[in-house]
Amino acid sequence: MVVNRPSIIIYCRDADEDLLREVCAGIEEEGVLFQVQSHEGDLDTLAFDAANESMLGSGIGIRGVRLAMQMQRLPKGKNVFELNAPSFRQCRNLGANSARAIKKMPFKPIYEE
Amino acid sequence: MKLIAGVDIGNSTTEVCIGAAGEDGTFRFLSSASRMTTGTKGTLPNVLGIKSALEEALDKIRQPLSALDLVRLNEAAPVIGDTAMETITETIITESSMIGHNPSTPAGAGDAVGELLFLENLWKGKPGIPYIVVVSNRFSYEEASARLNQHIPELDIRGLILQADEAVLVENRLGKKVPIVDEVRHISKIPEGKTAAIEVALPGTSIRMLSNPYGIATLLGLNAEETKAVTPIAKSLVGKRSAVVIRTPHGNIRENVLPAGEIFFHGQQEVKVNIDAGADRIMDSLASAGEIRDIDGQENTNVGNMLRRIKTSMADVAKEHENDSEIRITDILAVDTLAPVEISGSLAGETCMEKAVGIAAMVKTQQLPMQKIAQRLEQELHVKAVVAGVEAVMASLGAMTTPGTKLPLAILDMGGGSTDAAILQADGTVRTTHQAGAGELVSMLIQTELGLHSRVTAEQIKKYPMGKVESLFHMRLENGSMQFFEDSIDPRYYGHVVLLAPGEMLKVEEDIPMEKILEVRRDAKRKVFVRNALRALSIVAPDHDLRKIPNVVLVGGSAEDFEIPEMLMEALSDYRIVCGRGNIRGVEGPRNAVATGLLLSYLGK
Numbered sequence: 185m186v187v188n189r190p191s192i193i194i195y196c197r198d199a200d201e202d203l204l205r206e207v208c209a210g211i212e213e214e215g216v217l218f219q220v221q222s223h224e225g226d227l228d229t230l231a232f233d234a235a236n237e238s239m240l241g242s243g244i245g246i247r248g249v250r251l252a253m254q255m256q257r258l259p260k261g262k263n264v265f266e267l268n269a270p271s272f273r274q275c276r277n278l279g280a281n282s283a284r285a286i287k288k289m290p291f292k293p294i295y296e297e
Numbered sequence: 298m299k300l301i302a303g304v305d306i307g308n309s310t311t312e313v314c315i316g317a318a319g320e321d322g323t324f325r326f327l328s329s330a331s332r333m334t335t336g337t338k339g340t341l342p343n344v345l346g347i348k349s350a351l352e353e354a355l356d357k358i359r360q361p362l363s364a365l366d367l368v369r370l371n372e373a374a375p376v377i378g379d380t381a382m383e384t385i386t387e388t389i390i391t392e393s394s395m396i397g398h399n400p401s402t403p404a405g406a407g408d409a410v411g412e413l414l415f416l417e418n419l420w421k422g423k424p425g426i427p428y429i430v431v432v433s434n435r436f437s438y439e440e441a442s443a444r445l446n447q448h449i450p451e452l453d454i455r456g457l458i459l460q461a462d463e464a465v466l467v468e469n470r471l472g473k474k475v476p477i478v479d480e481v482r483h484i485s486k487i488p489e490g491k492t493a494a495i496e497v498a499l500p501g502t503s504i505r506m507l508s509n510p511y512g513i514a515t516l517l518g519l520n521a522e523e524t525k526a527v528t529p530i531a532k533s534l535v536g537k538r539s540a541v542v543i544r545t546p547h548g549n550i551r552e553n554v555l556p557a558g559e560i561f562f563h564g565q566q567e568v569k570v571n572i573d574a575g576a577d578r579i580m581d582s583l584a585s586a587g588e589i590r591d592i593d594g595q596e597n598t599n600v601g602n603m604l605r606r607i608k609t610s611m612a613d614v615a616k617e618h619e620n621d622s623e624i625r626i627t628d629i630l631a632v633d634t635l636a637p638v639e640i641s642g643s644l645a646g647e648t649c650m651e652k653a654v655g656i657a658a659m660v661k662t663q664q665l666p667m668q669k670i671a672q673r674l675e676q677e678l679h680v681k682a683v684v685a686g687v688e689a690v691m692a693s694l695g696a697m698t699t700p701g702t703k704l705p706l707a708i709l710d711m712g713g714g715s716t717d718a719a720i721l722q723a724d725g726t727v728r729t730t731h732q733a734g735a736g737e738l739v740s741m742l743i744q745t746e747l748g749l750h751s752r753v754t755a756e757q758i759k760k761y762p763m764g765k766v767e768s769l770f771h772m773r774l775e776n777g778s779m780q781f782f783e784d785s786i787d788p789r790y791y792g793h794v795v796l797l798a799p800g801e802m803l804k805v806e807e808d809i810p811m812e813k814i815l816e817v818r819r820d821a822k823r824k825v826f827v828r829n830a831l832r833a834l835s836i837v838a839p840d841h842d843l844r845k846i847p848n849v850v851l852v853g854g855s856a857e858d859f860e861i862p863e864m865l866m867e868a869l870s871d872y873r874i875v876c877g878r879g880n881i882r883g884v885e886g887p888r889n890a891v892a893t894g895l896l897l898s899y900l901g902k
Contacts, residue, residue, distance in 0.1 A: 209438065213402055213465045255769060264769070264788045288767055289401070290792035290808065
């Protein structure tokens with residue numbers, strides 16, 4: 185029997201290792217579990233599928249240096265946040281926000297600073 | 298047919314109303330508008346606001362300014378309101394000795410005591426001494442945890458203080474479970490080598506040891522004298538999720554009770570009261586002084602300075618008067634409040650709730666130079682402008698147009714700067730009074746009690762109901778009901794408290810729970826308006842008996858508020874008074890009473 189742990193799903197395709205590590209750190213600091221898997225498709229598909237696969241309803245797609253955060257029941261392509269070649273701090277906050285989406289806490293700033 | 302405009306200049310808004318009078322004595326109301334008052338009420342800069350309000354109103358009926366035949370200005374009540382706030386206690390902690398804040402994710406739980414040691418000096422540590430290690434954000438969580446793990450076998454590390462938001466990350470990589478406080482901004486101010494106590498609360502609770510003077514004494518081994526000295530620290534740490542208290546033998550921590558001073562009421566009786574006594578006692582003293590000639594405060598005290606500041610800011614207006622340079626405060630409204638004040642010498646921007654008193658003062662001048670405004674208006678518009686009618690009488694006349702009213706009729710005009718009451722008897726006599734304290738004092742109270750950065754946010758909190766965005770598709774409103782959305786809400790609002798302004802949502806930047814905002818908002822309104830309404834109405838009531846007033850019509854900007862009229866209705870129903878928000882001419886709501894009254898009084902002639 186397969187038991188899915190309640191976790192945030194991160195779908196990657198040729199993901200930049202450093203950015204991925206920062207995203208994971210952001211989630212970990214918020215105390216939420218996550219799973220990293222490789223997946224096929226464009227960025228929108230990665231994020232959309234990740235959110236739908238996640239029991240918690242929150243997912244992240246990473247393709248190269250592009251990242252997107254998505255939440256369940258939002259239409260495909262309408263990503264909550266989307267980043268291209270971001271700074272480490274932005275990645276950290278993106279990860280934190282995917283956890284905060286579940287905890288129903290205000291998001292950390294992603295674009296400003 | 299003649300086009301006539303009524304113009305009412307208030308402390309914060311200028312309202313106009315336009316009507317057409319036929320040769321046969323018929324009269325029709327055509328249009329109205331309101332604008333921000335430009336400059337202090339009763340001064341020449343007002344003309345600008347009047348002009349733009351007139352233009353807007355005329356625009357609605359597609360007429361140029363030149364089509365006007367007559368402008369009637371109100372004889373504005375010669376009262377101007379101002380507000381001020383002064384804290385009467387302050388906590389001073391020299392030689393930074395505490396950290397107490399609410400990082401969103403501290404790690405570990407419990408308390409620990411040890412000597413402070415920076416991570417870069419870890420190699421200097423000696424075995425057998427308990428340490429609290431301080432980590433600046435130059436070290437990543439991986440580096441920090443690696444270094445710590447390396448030293449854990451030999452060194453007795455009891456707790457960690459981090460600058461970055463990485464407590465959980467470090468904890469997960471550490472070979473030993475210790476309490477970790479993170480997000481400490483000014484970490485370089487931490488004195489190395491001193492003894493510190495650190496505490497992280499269990500999830501869902503707040504700290505227990507460091508918010509208790511005896512707890513601090515237990516952890517840091519203080520004697521009775523020293524324990525007394527740390528009481529302000531314990532007080533300011535109440536309710537925090539994590540805290541650090543550093544023992545600085547020469548540090549000086551004290552709660553200063555500022556020389557708050559006395560207020561002197563010069564009235565029929567000379568009465569003085571210490572501001573420490575609280576708002577209720579101050580207001581009782583004010584009442585016992587009878588009719589007030591002037592109010593001032595003790596020299597070189599906070600309240601003295603505060604009242605002098607109010608008088609100085611009023612001096613501008615006084616200069617407009619020819620032979621009157623004396624500014625006298627004739628009424629005040631004092632309200633108790635708490636203000637979060639940043640503790641000097643804090644390490645993470647901690648604040649302490651200090652006792653404060655908010656005061657709205659009202660300055661009575663001889664007479665506002667309305668005639669000058671009328672002259673200027675005549676020059677600029679080439680339209681005849683006259684000063685006609687006393688404000689309170691005009692407001693009563695306007696309020697009479699509310700359906701369902703009869704004489705004798707009391708009005709309560711709640712504006713920005715003052716709360717005015719008037720009673721219009723069946724025989725045409727009018728009694729009026731002006732009280733300090735109205736909408737602006739409420740905004741100030743909201744701003745200070747919630748520690749908001751901008752007055753604009755406070756104004757918005759006062760004006761609009763709120764809700765909390767709980768998901769991207771729904772929010773919970775302040776009354777507990779839910780509102781759902783077809784399209785997803787902008788993620789910027791997610792998890793935030795938002796104000797529901799017409800047509801848009803405004804985010805409250807500060808992270809304050811909705812319940813707290815609600816409580817502060819309602820409290821501020823009640824403290825100011827309910828008290829003032831009872832005060833004002835009992836002055837104008839026949840024989841000062843509230844029960845002899847049959848009906849009260851609420852007018853003015855603050856009567857438009859979504860909850861103040863209900864609060865007053867509740868309070869006044871005890872006296873069997875019919876009270877409600879006015880509806881001028883059956884269409885305007887509580888606005889435009891004075892401007893409407895000005896046109897009606899023209900007809901009366």
